[in-house]
Amino acid sequence: MCHGSTNDQRHLLGKPLVQALLPLSERRGVSSAELLRGTTLSVQKLKLNNFRLTNHELMSLLASAEEKVNDPHLWQLVTETLFRDKLSPLIDLIIHAKSLKQSLVHLSRFQNLLQPFLFTPTQQFGSSLQLDFIPVSGLSGKMGQHCYVANCKVGIAILLMLGRSRGLAIEQWQVYLPKEISPLPIWSKWLKSINSRPISALTIPVSQLTEKRPERDLPRYYQALSFCQIQQQTKAQSPFLLTIFKWLENQIEMGGYISLKELAYEMGVSLSSCKRLLASHGYNFQQVYDLVRLHKLLNLLQQHPYSNVELAQRLGYSNPNNFRRACKRWLGMVPDELRRQSSTLFVSTRIT
Structure with missing residues (x-):
């Protein structure tokens, strides 16, 4: 029982x-x-x-x-x-x-x-x-x-x-x-x-x-x-955002073509339906794409102090300057600042 x-x-x-x-x-x-x-x-x-x-x-x-x-x-x-x-x-x-x-x-x-x-x-x-x-x-x-x-x-x-x-x-x-x-x-x-x-x-x-x-x-x-x-x-939208996240990460890693149209095709929905589903989770396509890139950037810096050119390539940017501007928009700092701070961003602070 x-x-x-x-x-x-x-x-x-x-x-x-x-x-x-x-x-x-x-x-x-x-x-x-x-x-x-x-x-x-x-x-x-x-x-x-x-x-x-x-x-x-x-x-x-x-x-x-x-x-x-x-x-x-x-x-x-x-x-x-x-x-x-x-x-x-x-x-x-x-x-x-x-x-x-x-x-x-x-x-x-x-x-x-x-x-x-x-x-x-x-x-x-x-x-x-x-x-x-x-x-x-x-x-x-x-x-x-x-x-x-x-x-x-x-x-x-x-x-x-x-x-x-x-x-x-x-x-x-x-x-x-x-x-x-x-x-x-x-x-x-x-x-x-x-x-x-x-x-x-x-x-x-x-x-x-x-x-x-x-x-x-x-x-x-x-x-x-x-x-x-x-x-x-009964909750068809439940895995939607996580599925998108995985797809974007894989496309970035493989150097595949990324666009809202490609995403809609991958998800098996129309372009307008894809936009509505993203909006229901609080996102537009560019916002979730940026979040995946930011997530990948932080994890890359935990592995190795990559150069700006290397980071730009790994995140799907053809121009390092575009990556630099994106990093500034995401975190309020340029990649060089983030790299210098990476040794302290992930260190422990004692709880009192």
């Missing part, structure tokens, strides 16, 4: 973060009506079992909570609620997977069942696996920044809770945050240090990837896997 609430929570599959967030906000003096003000959502809509949030609606809600709920512990409490109450079958799936490696595969495949975008395809550097968190928002200005901050904090909190639930030594993990994002208070008890980096990231020792969970509930695992597969089929 399967235990837990997975079987009873089918109507929550589309909005687990909302189920965790609204009660916590209420207890901190921010009513649901206030939290939803300025978004296209309403309490009545959210109560409908068949109502599913779009990426833009969820991002608006996360941004609103980041702005209005004055509690630095909020996103950790939201994450703990997700795990404690099993508000998504994905939680059971990643907890009871046979290894952390399998958990990450599931989390990558089904990540949109929790929030629009958690992390990019993983990279291995030496003895560590790195997961980068890319900004996702359909919002502009201050709300867009709130959205990015909330999304990164929730994403990293989910992974840290996963590590703890599996009994792993997460004190060996490393968290990287841009300077404008403050770590959650509980992380000071779990981690030895917090690191500085233009894009949020988390690294995990490769040696932990194959450690098996000592108490694994196989019936619960397979039930959760079935529910996630069913839910993913």
